[in-house]
Amino acid sequence: MAEMKNEFHQPVVGRRAFVGGTLAASSLAFLAACGKKDAPAAGSADAAAEGVTLNFSINNPVCIDPYNVQEDQGTQVEFQLFDSLMKYDFKAEDLKPLACESFEASEDATKFTFHLIEGAKFHNGDPVTSADFKRGWTRLVSPKSAIQVDRGPSQIAYHLSQVKGYDELAAGDADDFAGLSCPDDLTFVVELSAAYADFPYVCSHPALAPVPAAADEDANAFYLAPIGNGAFMMKPGTKWEDGQYIDLVRFDDYYGDKAVVDGIHFGIQKDIETSYKEFQAGNFDVADVPTAQIDACKAEAGESKDGYTMSEGGRMLLGSEPSTYYLVCNTTVEPFNNADFRKGVSMAINREAICKSIFKGTRTPADGIVPPGMDGYREGAWEFAAYDVDKANEFLDKVAPMNGDSRGIEMVLSYNQDGGHKEIMESVIGDLARVGITVTSDTPEWSALLSKYDNMDFQIGRLGWVADYPIMDNFLYPLFHSDSLGGDNKSGYSNPEVDKLIEEARTIVDDTQRVAKMQEADAIIGADLPVIPLMFYTHTLVGSSRVKNLYIDPQKKAYLARAELTA
The missing domain is CATH 3.90.76.10 (Dipeptide-binding Protein; Domain 1)
Structure with missing residues (x-):
């Protein structure tokens, strides 16, 4: 799914520990035998306080009806209902x-x-x-x-x-x-x-x-008060109050293990900073942490051992997510229709500096579009998603040789300023200035920015992609296949060979062979570089002292039915 407008909307699972290694299960096993439902792990109701409501901070969702849950805030609510x-x-x-x-x-x-x-x-x-x-x-x-x-x-x-x-x-x-x-x-x-x-x-x-x-x-x-089949239901007589709250209560006729807590109050906040202040005031049990507060929060709440489970002594989650933050190039306009120029731009960007200085080391420099937790991920898969100023200059010299301290190229970088993106983009702009490229910022509101991307009315801009399900196909097909042009393929990239490899991979039953075919397609895309990966996401979530146990998976889905709160 496309990452939304700000850092508040960042589901993820990525990096080297999609939870400790390879994610994909064997499709051959699916084909050879039927699967059996595992009973959800029962919460320790006797050790946790019942009759309580968990207060969870979210940004205003796009939708909580299954028909259009397209970002992690709405999905968080819908996941509890369905x-x-x-x-x-x-x-x-x-x-x-x-x-x-x-x-x-x-x-x-x-x-x-x-x-x-x-x-x-x-x-x-x-x-x-x-x-x-x-x-x-x-x-x-x-x-x-x-x-x-x-x-x-x-x-x-x-x-x-x-x-x-x-x-x-x-x-x-x-x-x-x-x-x-x-x-x-x-x-x-x-x-x-x-x-x-x-x-x-x-x-x-x-x-x-x-x-x-x-x-x-x-x-x-139904759109405002969905009727689902999940462990929680909308609180009777309530609906999604736009910009305010969404209240859920336990569904006692649920077919699986009943929720431990009585209910969930999703308090809707306008931004991450406001949310965190409310958390500090004791009004939320779970909230995202602003980048500037990460070190202090980690020291106070303690870092979770596995990165995904909040418990006593470790309520700060920093687990990796299956998400990639990248720059999308409009490959249909000059100079971004030239692969050498795209490679030069990419290799001029110091990803490590962005991750360390801006994100306090909580994010990982991206070496491709596919995050490390995915089956098929290869370290250093995209040769040109690396920082090398000398090579950057070599590629840029092919397009526009340096004249003094300038190449005579002015490019426009489009991005939304909210959610901390401005600081990241300013770092990119500084890196490009050092290789002789003058960059002008174009900073429309998120909806206007998306319209620019859809109309191919841009040169280069920032985007993010979060895995809907942990397979390479979910990155390669929507972002790079020709069928996705006009949709999530915002770069205008179209390569018949890539299309053919992805289509062939989809038909292969054997896991190893299917992934290998996807890797072939990924290698070609990496050589063409229609997008410039910058970093992989991580959780930055914290729980209050009331949280006894809560698991939030790499895709940022919180298993609230199993949540345990102290009195």
């Missing part, structure tokens, strides 16, 4: 069933059959059936769905682009999603238009959840 078919267990480094008991895949990876958990209910008491999954997936894609008619198109429908009938449904030429079928209430069958062995990972996305009939009966009411 269960999708699968979940990625970062601790076990394994993909597991969640709302299903088991699943099977055809040998050619074009058909997946999910067997739902019997007895699961929605928060309104309706049983969860296969038809509810079909409804939930269809409304993401169909422009005729009640929610899209009411609220506009989903920005995340592409997750289902591999499902048969997607194009017809998305175009409004069909009312039914041809690739989805429901042989009975507990069997959900998905047929793809082409082989895609990684599809079970897609099914772990929080947006691919079931929705009850009520979602279509009153789309606007």
